[in-house]
Amino acid sequence: MTDIAFPAARPRNSFFRRNRLVIMPLLFIAPAFGMFSLFVIYPIAQSIALSFIEWQGIGPKKWIGFQNYIMLFNDPVFWKSLVNNIYWLVLFLLAPVIGLFVALYLNQKVFGIRLIKSLFFFPFVVSQVVVGLVFTWFYDPAFGLIATILKPLGLQLPSILASEDWATFGVITAGLWPQTAYCMILYLTGLNSVNPEMVEAARLDGAKGWNLLVKIVLPQLRAATFIAIVVTVIGALRSFDLVAIMTEGGPYNSSNVLAFYMYDNAIFRYRVGYAAAIATILFLIMDIYIVWFLMRLLKNEKGTR
Amino acid sequence: MFPRPIQEASASRQLLYKIGLPISLVIWLLPMIAIIATAGRSLSDINYGNYWGIPSEWAFVDNFSAVFNSSPILWYLVNSVIITVPAIIGTLFLSTLAGAGLALYKFKGHFVIFAIFIAGNFVPYQILMIPVRHLTVNLGIYDTYWAVILFQMAFQTGFCTFFMRNFIAELPFELVESARSEGVSEWKILIHIIVPLVRPALAALAVLEFTFVWNDFFWPLILIQSDEIRPITLGLTTLKGQYISSFNLLAAGSLIAALPPVMMFFAMQRHFIAGLTLGASKG
Amino acid sequence: MKQLKRLLLATALTAIATTGFARDLVINANTSDPAQKLAMENLINDFEAAYPDVDVKFNLYDHEAFKVAMRNFLTSDAPDLITWNAGNRMKVFVDLGLFEDVSDVWESENLYEKMPAVVGASSVDGKQYGVPYAYYAWGFYYRKDLFEKAGITQTPTNWEEFKTMGEQLKTAGITPVTIGTKNLWPSAGWFDFLNLRINGVDFHAELMDGQVKYTDDRVKKVFATWAELVEGDFFVKNHPAYSFQEALPFMNQGDAAMYLLAPFIVSMFPEDVRKNVEWFPFPIIDESVGIYEDAPTDSFHIPVNAKNKEDARLFLRFVAQADVQTKTAGTLDMLPPNINATVKDDRFAKGGFAQLSRASGIMQFYDRDTDPALAKVGMQGFQEFMQNPDRIDDILARIEAERERIYGAL
Numbered sequence: 001m002t003d004i005a006f007p008a009a010r011p012r013n014s015f016f017r018r019n020r021l022v023i024m025p026l027l028f029i030a031p032a033f034g035m036f037s038l039f040v041i042y043p044i045a046q047s048i049a050l051s052f053i054e055w056q057g058i059g060p061k062k063w064i065g066f067q068n069y070i071m072l073f074n075d076p077v078f079w080k081s082l083v084n085n086i087y088w089l090v091l092f093l094l095a096p097v098i099g100l101f102v103a104l105y106l107n108q109k110v111f112g113i114r115l116i117k118s119l120f121f122f123p124f125v126v127s128q129v130v131v132g133l134v135f136t137w138f139y140d141p142a143f144g145l146i147a148t149i150l151k152p153l154g155l156q157l158p159s160i161l162a163s164e165d166w167a168t169f170g171v172i173t174a175g176l177w178p179q180t181a182y183c184m185i186l187y188l189t190g191l192n193s194v195n196p197e198m199v200e201a202a203r204l205d206g207a208k209g210w211n212l213l214v215k216i217v218l219p220q221l222r223a224a225t226f227i228a229i230v231v232t233v234i235g236a237l238r239s240f241d242l243v244a245i246m247t248e249g250g251p252y253n254s255s256n257v258l259a260f261y262m263y264d265n266a267i268f269r270y271r272v273g274y275a276a277a278i279a280t281i282l283f284l285i286m287d288i289y290i291v292w293f294l295m296r297l298l299k300n301e302k303g304t305r
Numbered sequence: 306m307f308p309r310p311i312q313e314a315s316a317s318r319q320l321l322y323k324i325g326l327p328i329s330l331v332i333w334l335l336p337m338i339a340i341i342a343t344a345g346r347s348l349s350d351i352n353y354g355n356y357w358g359i360p361s362e363w364a365f366v367d368n369f370s371a372v373f374n375s376s377p378i379l380w381y382l383v384n385s386v387i388i389t390v391p392a393i394i395g396t397l398f399l400s401t402l403a404g405a406g407l408a409l410y411k412f413k414g415h416f417v418i419f420a421i422f423i424a425g426n427f428v429p430y431q432i433l434m435i436p437v438r439h440l441t442v443n444l445g446i447y448d449t450y451w452a453v454i455l456f457q458m459a460f461q462t463g464f465c466t467f468f469m470r471n472f473i474a475e476l477p478f479e480l481v482e483s484a485r486s487e488g489v490s491e492w493k494i495l496i497h498i499i500v501p502l503v504r505p506a507l508a509a510l511a512v513l514e515f516t517f518v519w520n521d522f523f524w525p526l527i528l529i530q531s532d533e534i535r536p537i538t539l540g541l542t543t544l545k546g547q548y549i550s551s552f553n554l555l556a557a558g559s560l561i562a563a564l565p566p567v568m569m570f571f572a573m574q575r576h577f578i579a580g581l582t583l584g585a586s587k588g
Numbered sequence: 589m590k591q592l593k594r595l596l597l598a599t600a601l602t603a604i605a606t607t608g609f610a611r612d613l614v615i616n617a618n619t620s621d622p623a624q625k626l627a628m629e630n631l632i633n634d635f636e637a638a639y640p641d642v643d644v645k646f647n648l649y650d651h652e653a654f655k656v657a658m659r660n661f662l663t664s665d666a667p668d669l670i671t672w673n674a675g676n677r678m679k680v681f682v683d684l685g686l687f688e689d690v691s692d693v694w695e696s697e698n699l700y701e702k703m704p705a706v707v708g709a710s711s712v713d714g715k716q717y718g719v720p721y722a723y724y725a726w727g728f729y730y731r732k733d734l735f736e737k738a739g740i741t742q743t744p745t746n747w748e749e750f751k752t753m754g755e756q757l758k759t760a761g762i763t764p765v766t767i768g769t770k771n772l773w774p775s776a777g778w779f780d781f782l783n784l785r786i787n788g789v790d791f792h793a794e795l796m797d798g799q800v801k802y803t804d805d806r807v808k809k810v811f812a813t814w815a816e817l818v819e820g821d822f823f824v825k826n827h828p829a830y831s832f833q834e835a836l837p838f839m840n841q842g843d844a845a846m847y848l849l850a851p852f853i854v855s856m857f858p859e860d861v862r863k864n865v866e867w868f869p870f871p872i873i874d875e876s877v878g879i880y881e882d883a884p885t886d887s888f889h890i891p892v893n894a895k896n897k898e899d900a901r902l903f904l905r906f907v908a909q910a911d912v913q914t915k916t917a918g919t920l921d922m923l924p925p926n927i928n929a930t931v932k933d934d935r936f937a938k939g940g941f942a943q944l945s946r947a948s949g950i951m952q953f954y955d956r957d958t959d960p961a962l963a964k965v966g967m968q969g970f971q972e973f974m975q976n977p978d979r980i981d982d983i984l985a986r987i988e989a990e991r992e993r994i995y996g997a998l
Contacts, residue, residue: 020491021491022410024406024491025406025407025409025410025412025415026406028405028406029402029403029406031399031402032399032402033418035399035458035462036421036422036425036459036466038440038459039440039455039456039459039460040425040433040459040460041421041425042440043437044425046435047432047435047436050435056680058662058684058686059683059684059685071993104307104308105329107307107308108310108311108322109310109312110312110326116326118571119330120333120334121567122337122563122567123336123337124516125519125520125566126337127563128520129542129545129555129559130555130556131336133552133556134336134339136829137339137356137357138336140354140356141825141826141829142354142826142837142838143354143355143357145339145356148358159825159826159829160829161828162827162975177336185509185570186509189505189508189509189577192505194307203309213307223471223472223474227471230423230467234427237429238430247828248771248772250769250770250772250828250971251769251828251972251975252828252972252975258429259429262431263429263431264964265961266434267655268960268964269960270680270961271961275432276432279429279431279432283427286424286427290423291424294416294419294423298416349858352833352836352837352840352857352858353840353841353858354837354838354841434656438664439664442664447665448665526656526657530616530661530667531645531647532645532647532648542650542653543620543625544620544650545620545651546620546621546624546650547620547650548621548833548850548853549622549623549833549855
């Protein structure tokens with residue numbers, strides 16, 4: 001962002017004219033920022049305040065300082081959930097990669113391709129409840145699709161969702177399906193704005209295939225990649241729909257994640273303050289990550305302009 | 306074009322592609338096909354554990370008519386539209402403005418504001434439940450469409466501003482500079498130069514946001530009580546019982562609920578392309 | 589047609605609401621099971637027929653969503669009536685001052701005499717805070733044809749017979765018991781009954797109130813008895829992968845013989861299986877301990893912040909009537925709390941009713957009797973125990989830590 005222009009060529013004397021490059025952006029940003037502050041930032045601040053309180057969600061509140069955090073650090077389920085969140089984060093990053101290749105595969109102009117693209121998008125829009133249900137039935141050790149296919153071959157898979165070692169990975173796999181569709185649509189948009197002349201020029205220089213993708217196309221998809229990674233990270237850290245449907249965090253918390261554990265505490269255990277503390281920690285982890293990411297982005301932009 | 310148009314490839318590769326496409330589609334949609342099949346299964350088959358075998362009877366008609374008869378699903382669909390459409394229009398408007406404000410100008414606190422928009426996105430949103438419900442009660446909009454519309458508009462603005470800001474920052478900045486040097490007002494630069502260029506991004510965002518807001522079940526649950534204004538996601542959950550869930554009806558209901566977003570995607574694809582041609586001719 | 593009617597109705601409703609003549613009665617309910625839905629629909633229709641001036645606005649939630657929404661609407665914009673459960677679940681909200689004292693309804697209708705079985709569960713400090721519309725018994729639902737195939741002619745009445753019967757079933761290649769523990773609560777049924785049969789109702793009640801340590805020897809004895817079945821492969825494998833409903837196919841396909849559950853299971857058996865399904869109560873373990881049962885009770889409550897408490901009370905009186913209870917409980921396959929009502933004429937309802945009638949005391953259910961946070965940790969422990977019985981000491985220490993956090997050190 002070193003690119004701001006000097007004032008317009010013919011300066012006039014009005015105050016607005018002279019300062020328009022400061023006033024205009026503020027005017028542009030104000031409505032969005034106002035709404036966002038009221039409905040999101042302010043409630044976040046309130047939640048953080050709640051994390052120092054013992055509260056059932058209704059009734060009397062009791063200030064307990066850092067007690068919730070101390071309990072949290074002694075809670076094995078918290079640590080287990082944190083570890084699972086890291087699995088989610090790492091494995092979920094497969095979604096942008098696969099999504100890119102799906103988008104490249106579909107970026108053609110053949111008969112019916114629009115319909116096919118729409119159908120590839122389907123996993124993203126169908127309710128997570130049903131996605132969870134169907135994957136549960138895939139894995140079902142007695143009547144599931146995998147079991148049905150493997151049985152005649154004399155093979156048997158461990159019961160994925162009943163196993164404390166495998167349950168998390170079973171849920172992540174289910175989550176990758178819609179997330180990949182999501183990344184695919186981001187890349188399809190990105191591919192539309194790839195400069196065809198640059199690609200052609202590179203082709204004339206003899207670049208092709210993998211080389212062309214890495215050297216010419218990927219840099220132009222930087223914005224799409226960036227957003228795909230960010231939404232995937234958000235998805236990985238927030239994701240609890242599938243956990244709730246497929247395992248409820250079980251067996252015995254082995255597939256729990258922070259977001260679900262937070263929700264579980266707030267809603268089903270009536271421990272709102274404790275839940276707020278979990279949320280605050282999760283929020284901090286995410287923010288450290290995003291600040292680091294943001295710094296890199298801004299540095300990159302400085303470099304390119 | 307990348308990858309190289311398949312039409313330029315050899316005839317055998319073209320054939321391979323055209324055969325491969327439907328096959329990969331079927332594999333990709335296998336879970337989807339399972340959902341469709343489930344929508345046509347009888348509950349008795351499901352209770353027998355017959356999730357994947359040939360159903361003892363096809364119950365499509367029964368199941369879909371049960372969904373329509375057991376709940377006012379058309380009415381829920383109307384409610385979903387009433388909530389989703391204004392929320393998206395509002396979000397896109399707010400975030401295009403804010404995105405341009407953040408991408409085209411440098412001023413003090415620019416980084417902080419951008420960071421706040423992004424950071425706000427990362428909150429596990431369930432924790433906002435109590436404060437946001439409180440807020441809507443105080444604003445007098447609890448249990449109205451407005452509660453969900455305004456909240457979604459605000460919440461989604463975080464992500465959309467981030468998206469738009471990045472997209473606008475990638476545009477050729479010389480266009481803005483030359484317009485400024487010709488004395489074009491900032492507002493006109495936004496309307497006549499930036500907005501046409503961001504059309505593919507707006508189209509993509511519209512699709513994504515439509516999906517998010519349409520599929521969201523949590524906020525209507527928190528902010529809406531009356532059955533008459535419930536969106537479809539909330540209406541469908543009553544097919545899930547305390548003990549017994551009609552999985553087949555649930556599958557049928559979610560297929561109905563998923564159609565509008567897919568149709569939206571289908572319709573919007575053209576605009577991705579339109580954005581491309583505009584971008585190419587002007588950029 | 590239904591949609592159009594609804595649209596017109598909605599417009600009409602807004603019109604009436606603004607003129608202020610209607611007596612709206614808002615009911616929020618969590619009764620989303622198919623039978624529950626039907627029963628509630630009938631109940632409301634009958635009520636509206638009896639009181640044409642009152643217009644019921646019914647908001648149905650699924651069970652989990654209701655828990656989420658409940659604390660929101662109770663404090664901000666309360667409905668006039670809600671469905672909920674008697675026992676500790678009710679007490680939580682009574683203690684917070686969110687449920688209305690409806691002792692006056694109990695008095696005027698003389699419900700103390702008409703519903704003796706549920707007075708305790710509906711009361712906090714001698715006052716009543718809800719009116720039950722149905723309750724039900726738990727027991728073993730089993731397949732008679734599979735029992736016969738294994739050479740079993742009589743249902744077991746004590747623990748030794750139960751174990752012998754299990755061995756016979758296993759010899760015949762049938763898993764004795766199916767269970768799905770993904771939703772946790774089915775495992776709590778086992779714990780409740782074992783504890784009630786081994787240690788009696790007083791001990792169980794103390795444990796639920798947090799007055800006994802989970803590391804107590806009497807609790808350990810419960811798990812030792814349970815372990816006989818777990819280690820003896822009485823239960824289907826991989827049960828954490830199944831919800832209650834997803835574990836049912838084992839029984840329907842003839843791989844497993846019985847399920848410890850409640851009457852809502854009956855409608856889930858396909859027609860040709862159902863005709864072979866019978867019922868027997870949980871066997872006696874210690875002759876010296878009386879017979880105590882779990883009998884979860886569902887009831888209506890008036891939120892303190894309700895607007896139309898007058899008509900809400902009218903509804904409570906209506907629901908308490910014998911003929912209304914006969915019909916409602918009948919649709920639900922459950923039991924009517926009103927003694928003048930008629931129990932549905934089927935073998936499950938009759939059997940459950942007989943069992944509860946001879947019980948010396950009843951509890952609600954593990955997750956309805958104890959603190960919600962403790963219930964969750966406890967049930968996760970049961971699930972883990974059923975997979976890894978050797979971890980019992982760790983598990984009990986963990987549950988005890990949660991008990992201590994909530995109820996304090998002993």
